[in-house]
Amino acid sequence: MMNYLIRSKKLVTVSHLGTLIHGAMVIENGKIAEIGRFESLKEKFPDLDVIDCSEYVITPSLVDCHTHLLEFAPTSLYPVTPETHFAAGKAILFQALAAGITALGEQICGHPLCDFSKEDYQKAVLDLPLDVSFATTSISIGFENLAHFTAITQSRGVTQYDLSDPVLVQMIAHESDYPGENIFINATPANFTVKEVPRAGEIIYNLKELKKIVKIYHQAGKQIGAHVAGEEGINLALEAGIDVLHHAHGITDEQIDIAAKQGVAIVATPMGGTHLQPNSPEEILKFVQKNIPVSISTDSYLPPYLKTSWLPFQDQALKGPDVLMLIAEPAMQLLKKHHYDENEILALLTDNPAKLLGKGNTFGRLEPGLDANFLAAEGIPGLEITEIDQIKNVFYKGVKVIDRK
Known part of the structure; x- marks a missing residue:
């Protein structure tokens, strides 16, 4: 069905249109053509087939803008070889799709175990109903002997000195689609146990090196994002002119003010991802109150940080994109208590991460001209529902790709 009219109990657009009770959308050739009340659109387009979702809430589909599903997750979750790596990767991506996520x-x-290029990863997702953007990065892992790798050098480790090499930095910047974790200001625990990564959190760069790297990205017309946590590391990021802070665990109120003044975006990861306690609901509320563009993401696959009041997990089994709504709910509920509109709140899982990916004019909201990427669910994701079975249909470019009815 190329062109149709879909009706809802409630349409949460995350756009200037707000929420429409008994709202509907006209879908033409994978795009949203018109939005309005069902009765008026039915009268205007009497010949269009109708998809009846009048028992469900329709919202934009979800966007998880910080994941490691194709490179690290297959080797962490499955006994893969290079020959079966992408078979596992596609299975993982399908799980994300089934969880209501249509963009990553x-x-x-x-x-260290993979010699795949960015082009290899791009080919792996070509036939999937998902929009995947790739941030090419360097990484420092906090083993007893720090390990450094880059997207360009693949399985060949590099030295700490190499991480600031202008030629290598230019190559990484050139390949990157968006400001993801382009550099790791702190060594990461990745998804290893604490004992395996005793140097997680160690600062890798000095300010002079960071400023040179930022300049290379900006001269290439690219924004730069950084994995960073802790007051010292965040100070370095802000002074160097980093555009997007990924994690920013341990950020101070003063640093939040500076980030807001500098127009810095933050990707909050309430499940973990650094050596420090992850972003709390109260911290995410502060970001929103300061008008910082904030996205909530999983950083999956990841073991959840156990010592928090907002995570429900009882063990450190690796968690994936299927928990995005669950880990976002405490912050989203807190925003609701502070009288934020449901459209503003849902933007943390839809419009804000879409804009971070550079795709804000393509998806993330429901408005005419954008791709018809949307969900029909029992409630608003992350605010009223947290279980993936409560998402009944997932549509990608107007095509139903998940059906639980």
């Missing part, structure tokens, strides 16, 4: 921001960091 993937990090390509370089992996």
Whole structure:
């Protein structure tokens, strides 16, 4: 069905149109053509087939802008070889799709067991109903002997000195689609146990090196994002002119003010991802109150940080994109208590990450001209529902790709 009219109990657009009770959309050739009340659109387009979702809430589909599903997750979750790596990767991506996610921001960091290029990853997703953007990065892992890799050098490790090499930095910047974890200001624990990564959190760069790297990205017309946590590391990021802080765990109120003044975006990861306690609901509220563009992401696959009041997990089993709504809910509920509109709140899982990926004019909201990427669910994702079974249909470019009815 190329062209149709779809009706809802409630349409949450995350746009200037706000929420429409008994709202509907005209879908033409994979795009949203018109939005309005069902009765008026039915009268205007009497010949269009109708998809009846009048028992469900329709919202934009979800965007997880910080994941490691294609490079690190297959080797972490499955006994893969290079020959079966992408078979596992596609299975993982399908799980994300089934969880209501139709757009991903993937990090390509370089992996000791994988010699795949960005082009290899791009080919792997070509036939999937997903929009995947790739951030090419370097990475420092906090083993006893720090390990450094890059998207360009793939499985060949590099030295700490190489991470600031202008030629290598230019190559990484040139390949990157969006400001993901382009550099790791702190060594990462990745998804290893604490004992395996005793140097997680160690600062890798000095201010002079960071300023040179930022300049290379900006001269290439690119924004730069950084994995960063802790007051010292965040100070370095802000002073160097980093555009997007990924994690920013341990950020101070003063640093939040500086980030707001500098127009810095933040990708909050309430499940973990650094050596420090992850972003709390109260911290995410502060970001929003300061008008910082904030996205909530999973950084999956990841073991959840156990010592928090907002995560429900009882063990450190690796968690994936299927928990995006669950880990976002505490912050989203807190925003609701502070009288934020449901459209503003849902933007943290839809419009804000879409804009971070550079795709804000393509998806992330429901408005005419954008791709018809949307969900029909029992409630608003992350605000009223957290279980993926409560998402009944997922549409990608107007095509129903998940059906739980």
